Each structure stands twice: as structure tokens, then as C-alpha cells.
Amino acid sequence: MQTIDRAKDLHLYRQVTDLINTNIESGTLRPGDRLPSLRRMSEQIGVSVPTVRQAYIELERQRRVESRPQSGFYVRAQSxxxxxxxxxxLGAGPKPMPVxxxxxxxxxxxxxxxxxxxxxxxxxxxxxHPAARGLHRTMKRVMSRVEERALGYAPTLGERRLRQQIAYRYLDTVGATVDPDDICITNGGQEALLLSLQAVAKPGDIIAVESPAYHGLLELIDSLGMLALEVETCPEEGVLLDSLAKTLDLHPVQACLFSTTLSNPLGVSMPDDKREALVRLLEDREVVLIEDDVYGELLFDGRRPRPAEFYAQSGRVLSCGSFSKTAAPGYRIGWLLTGGFRSPIERLKRSYSCSSGLLQQLTLSEFLASGDYDxxxxxxxxxxxxxxxxxxxxxxxxxxxxxxxxxxxxxxxxxxxxxxxxxxxxxxxxxxxxxxxxxxxxxxxxxxxxxxxxxxxxxxxxxxxxxxxxxxxxxxxxxxxxx
Ligand SMILES: Cc1ncc(COP(=O)(O)O)c(C=O)c1O
CATH class of the missing domain: 3.90.1150.10 (Aspartate Aminotransferase, domain 1)
Structure with a gap:
């Protein structure tokens, strides 16, 4: 067993560094694991807190661990x-095509x-890391309070309290003011995408997508008889705006359907200034932007980038959100910021699915309001x-x-x-x-x-x-x- 030996001719902090490196090499401490706190480590191995701190700083210098503000030191992936x-x-000249x-x-x-x-x-x-317990508790509370009403239909655009909570969250996280009447609650993000596409395009129209693009999106475009056209996407900053401009010169694109935060599968997020430039480019050319923002809340560092909708001056930007990635995919609750398309979207929502599950909406609304979601x-x-x-x-x-x-x-x-x-x-x-x-x-x-x-x-x-x-x-x- 490796321990600290005060008689040894090696600085104590060096011995602590070696001890942790041994644990990393043996797999006891694995990438992503948090090192014990300074105090705890100092108590466990009988050296002072400053000595442990010096060892952790040395490990950080060696790139074996990284420090995360207000959280501690974590083992880095050694790769x-x-x-x-x-x-x-992409090779030159992608063409619009069915899937x-x-x-x-x-x-x-x-x-x-x-x-x-x-x-x-x-x-x-x-x-x-499922939220099962918290959501079940909330749902039980909702059922005991509103009983029969919770089993009924919700309004077409969705339960007002939930739309207010979503609007509040935009204000709280990105400082955006959204009118709850411009939010339509949907059956997951997927229905938000469907309603958006149907409201702004028709069969045969060309929809520009990132490359690579989420397969559910490609399947949706295909099932609506529309054509997907790939736009070159850079793994650091998302869609390349100069390539996009060229694509728009060459093809009569009806709408662009892009994920600006954590695209799937590349995981790329557009920097804020690029999002704004994207909106300007598309507004200048009168092309609709449908933003797939279902991962907007899931950056590891907790930052919440502004949706592209935030920069829109025309009503031609729509944004799709969802609780599937952040709470419960089985609830099938998402939403759509309808931009200038509220009435066609309300009509489409009514004709496709009438409304979305009320019990799930009430549960999520309370989950958000109580602070449990955050x-x-x-x-x-x-x-x-x-x-x-x-x-x-x-x-x-x-x-x-x-x-x-x-x-x-x-x-x-x-x-x-x-x-x-x-x-x-x-x-x-x-x-x-x-x-x-x-x-x-x-x-x-x-x-x-x-x-x-x-x-x-x-x-x-x-x-x-x-x-x-x-x-x-x-x-x-x-x-x-x-x-
Ligand atoms: C990029 C993207 N958009 C939309 C969806 C659909 O989300 P939902 O389950 O809320 O319908 C998914 C789900 O995998 C997704 O990855």
C-alpha cells in the first residue's frame, strides 16, 4: 500500500502527486471523477491542506486533473x-434530395x-440521471389538487401556466422577453419541427440542414415530401455562413432548419455573434429559420446560449424546444416559439393532435415553478x-x-x-x-x-x-x- 512517508527524501506534495497518479493509472480514479476535497484528503493522508493544494496544482500542471470553479478538481481524460x-x-455542390x-x-x-x-x-x-422521483412527487401533487381537470383536454396552444413558465425561463436564463401567447405546446420537439415545416413550406420545397444532421429531422423532411439540402458545417462553429450564402445563391431554399446549440450528432454550438449574423443573412434574403433548440439547456458548464430567435427582427425565425432531453422524453412535451406564424401553427396543431397531454403540462409547469427543474x-x-x-x-x-x-x-x-x-x-x-x-x-x-x-x-x-x-x-x- 502506498502511503505518505515523512522520512522519505521527497517533498510531501510530490508524494501526494505520486499517490494520486498511481490511483489514476490503476483506474481507481477515472476520467471525470472528482478528487477528494482538500480538507478531506489532508485528513485522510495526514498532510496539511496547503500541501494537498500544492499537489493538486501540480497535477493540474501535468494535465492529469482540471479544476472546475466552485466544484473541485476532476480527473481529465488522458487522451x-x-x-x-x-x-x-462536403464535396462541391451537394444537391437537394430525398432521404x-x-x-x-x-x-x-x-x-x-x-x-x-x-x-x-x-x-x-x-x-x-433520471428525475423520476421528483416528477412523480410533483405529478401526485397535481393530481390530488386538480383531479378531474388534469384528465381533460388542454387548450390548443397549451396550458397557460406552462407557457408562462417557459417564457419566464427565457427571461431568467437569457434575458429574452417572450409573449406566452407566441408559445405553442407540442408533442415533443419533433411535433414542433413538424408544425414549423408545415407552416412555412410545402411538398417539393428545399429545406437546408446541417451536415451531419439529426436523422429524425431528415426523416421528417422526407415524410413531408420536401427535399433536404446539406450545408457545410464546421465542428467548431456550426454552419459555415459563406457556404450557406453560396447555397442560397444556387438553390431556392424555402427554410433552413439548424441546431444552433449542441447540434446532433456533432455537438457544435454557434458563437453568439455567428447566430446573430445567421439571422441577419436569412432575414436579408427572406428565408425562414427554424431553430432546433432542444439541447439549449445542456451545456456542461450550465451556460444557456441565446436562441437565434432572440436576434430576430422579422417574424421569420421559429424556435423549437423540448423537455424530452431535460426532464422526461416519455411525457412528449415540447414547445414552439411561433414567430410570425401563430395562426397557421394553432390551426395545424388543432387539426393534428388537438392539444398535448394536460397532466404532463401541469406537472412540468409545477416542476419549473418550484425550482426543482433548475x-x-x-x-x-x-x-x-x-x-x-x-x-x-x-x-x-x-x-x-x-x-x-x-x-x-x-x-x-x-x-x-x-x-x-x-x-x-x-x-x-x-x-x-x-x-x-x-x-x-x-x-x-x-x-x-x-x-x-x-x-x-x-x-x-x-x-x-x-x-x-x-x-x-x-x-x-x-x-x-x-x-
Ligand atoms: C436534434 C433533435 N431534435 C429534436 C428531437 C426530438 O425531440 P423530442 O423527443 O422532444 O420529440 C431530438 C431527439 O432526439 C433531437 O436529437
Whole structure:
């Protein structure tokens, strides 16, 4: 057993540094783990608090740990040299097209619900640390208070109290004033996207999307008979505005559908000045922007970027939000900032689904009002960050050396570029046979562009099964590449 030896001819802080490094190397302390507090460590090993502090600072200098304000010191993923950004440059002249991989998408969804599967293919951040107890308590309270009313229909645009709470949250987190009457509660973010597309475009219209783009979005565009057109997206700053301007010169784009915060699967967020420039560019050309903002609250550092809607001067920016990623996907509650399209959206909502579940709306409204939502998010984000670090470290350990990985700053997914010879559909098939679901890169573009990419989700309670699944995937990629 390694302990501190005062008789040894080595500074005490050096001995503490060695002790922690030994624990990191043996895997006792893993990427994302918090080091014991200074006081606790000093009591445990019998050295002074300043000595422990000096050791932690030394470990930070060695890049073994990082300090996080008001939180402590955390073990870093020891793989920074391999964590380069994946390449996603598009070849010249992408064309608007229908989605090409419908059957693969169906197989991906089927795989997710196989009994006993390790579900690395679904982006479900809040399930990493579910809010089940808090939400159940709140729902019981709501039921006991409003009884029969909670079983009835909600107004088409949604329960007013929830719309007020959402408006309050925009004010509180980004200083934006939103009229609750400009919010339509929807069945998840997906219905918000559907209503937006139907309100602003018709079959045959071209919808510009990021590349890579969330597969549910591509499927939706396709099912509405519209055409998806990819726009070059940079892994540091999101959609490239000069490429977008060229695309708009070449094609009669009806609307752009972009995620400005934590796009799925790249995990990229647009800097504020770029968001504003994006809105200006599209407003100048009278092109509608539908913003998919379902991950807006899930940056690990708790920052809440302003939605693009914040910068809009015309009514041509709509923004889609959801509680699926931050509270409960099964509640199916999202919302839409309707911009200048309130009346067509209200009409569409009424004709498609009448309204969204009232009991879930009342529960979420109370969850927000009590402060429980905010408190919950503060506990969820560090769990996601730790999972991201663990998954990144395991990928670095088990996948071939030329694998390239995104560096998520929030959300719940990792985007991997595998060696060129790997076909993600083949990998998907063998993973499913081995009880693991992954999202193959092929479903993130209308063509087969991301053949050798996969998306892995870390939105689950961490477990040895997940670790074993990542190790298996790494070995299988090695096998497919002939290593
Ligand atoms: C980028 C993106 N947009 C929208 C959705 C749909 O969200 P919801 O479950 O609220 O319908 C998802 C869900 O995975 C998503 O990842």
C-alpha cells in the first residue's frame, strides 16, 4: 500500500502527486471523477491542506486533473492527443434530395427496443440521471389538487401556466422577453419541427440542414415530401455562413432548419455573434429559420446560449424546444416559439393532435415553478460531463489509433470518425447481434456521406455493461479494419 512517508527524501506534495497518479493509472480514479476535497484528503493522508493544494496544482500542471470553479478538481481524460475534431467537409455542390436510408433508420429504431440491449444508439441525456422521483412527487401533487381537470383536454396552444413558465425561463436564463401567447405546446420537439415545416413550406420545397444532421429531422423532411439540402458545417462553429450564402445563391431554399446549440450528432454550438449574423443573412434574403433548440439547456458548464430567435427582427425565425432531453422524453412535451406564424401553427396543431397531454403540462409547469427543474439540471450536467469523459477515454483506449472523436461540451452524444474501410452499417449489424445498439453515420445525411462514422450516446447511468460494450465495439472496428 502506498502511503505518505515523512522520512522519505521527497517533498510531501510530490508524494501526494505520486499517490494520486498511481490511483489514476490503476483506474481507481477515472476520467471525470472528482478528487477528494482538500480538507478531506489532508485528513485522510495526514498532510496539511496547503500541501494537498500544492499537489493538486501540480497535477493540474501535468494535465492529469482540471479544476472546475466552485466544484473541485476532476480527473481529465488522458487522451487529449487523440481527440482531434472529425472532418466533415462536403464535396462541391451537394444537391437537394430525398432521404436514401429509410430501411436502415427503421432497423436502428427496432434495435433500440430489443430486450436487454445496451442502447448506445439513442440520444437521451436526462436518462443518465433520471428525475423520476421528483416528477412523480410533483405529478401526485397535481393530481390530488386538480383531479378531474388534469384528465381533460388542454387548450390548443397549451396550458397557460406552462407557457408562462417557459417564457419566464427565457427571461431568467437569457434575458429574452417572450409573449406566452407566441408559445405553442407540442408533442415533443419533433411535433414542433413538424408544425414549423408545415407552416412555412410545402411538398417539393428545399429545406437546408446541417451536415451531419439529426436523422429524425431528415426523416421528417422526407415524410413531408420536401427535399433536404446539406450545408457545410464546421465542428467548431456550426454552419459555415459563406457556404450557406453560396447555397442560397444556387438553390431556392424555402427554410433552413439548424441546431444552433449542441447540434446532433456533432455537438457544435454557434458563437453568439455567428447566430446573430445567421439571422441577419436569412432575414436579408427572406428565408425562414427554424431553430432546433432542444439541447439549449445542456451545456456542461450550465451556460444557456441565446436562441437565434432572440436576434430576430422579422417574424421569420421559429424556435423549437423540448423537455424530452431535460426532464422526461416519455411525457412528449415540447414547445414552439411561433414567430410570425401563430395562426397557421394553432390551426395545424388543432387539426393534428388537438392539444398535448394536460397532466404532463401541469406537472412540468409545477416542476419549473418550484425550482426543482433548475436544481435537477444542476445535478444532471455534471453526470453527463463525467459520462462524456469516461466514454471518450474508453474510445481512446479501445478503438484503432486513427479513430477521430468529437469533444462534446454538452448533450449526450459522441460522434466518431472510424478508419475509412469501416462500413457503419456492417458494424451496426454485428453490434446488434451482440446486444449493442449504435447509430450508424449513414442515417445522418440524405446520401451515404457518413459511411464510416458512428454516434454513441452516453445518456445512460454509467455501468460496466457500457464499458464492456465500448471495448467490444473498439475490438470489432479493429477486426473490420484487419488489425
Ligand atoms: C436534434 C433533435 N431534435 C429534436 C428531437 C426530438 O425531440 P423530442 O423527443 O422532444 O420529440 C431530438 C431527439 O432526439 C433531437 O436529437
Amino acid at each position: 487529449a492527443n487523440r481527440m482531434v475534431r472529425p472532418s466533415t467537409r 436514401a436510408c429509410r430501411t436502415l433508420m427503421e432497423r436502428v429504431y427496432d434495435g433500440l427496443y430489443q430486450p436487454g440491449i445496451v442502447p448506445l444508439g439513442i440520444a437521451n441525456p436526462c436518462m443518465a 436544481r435537477y439540471l444542476k445535478t444532471l450536467r455534471p453526470v453527463l460531463r463525467q459520462n462524456a469523459e469516461r466514454m471518450s477515454a474508453l474510445v481512446a483506449e479501445h478503438f484503432p489509433a486513427d479513430t477521430r472523436t468529437s469533444r462534446p461540451v454538452g448533450g449526450s452524444v459522441l460522434w466518431l470518425e472510424l478508419p475509412r474501410s469501416v462500413d457503419s452499417e456492417t458494424l451496426f449489424d454485428s453490434a446488434i447481434r451482440n446486444g449493442i445498439s449504435i447509430a450508424p453515420g449513414l442515417i445522418f445525411a440524405p446520401d451515404r456521406r457518413y459511411r464510416n462514422f458512428i454516434r454513441l450516446s452516453f445518456g445512460h447511468p454509467w455501468s460496466e455493461r457500457i464499458e464492456a460494450a465500448i471495448a467490444w465495439l473498439g475490438a470489432e472496428v479493429g477486426r473490420l479494419t484487419g488489425h
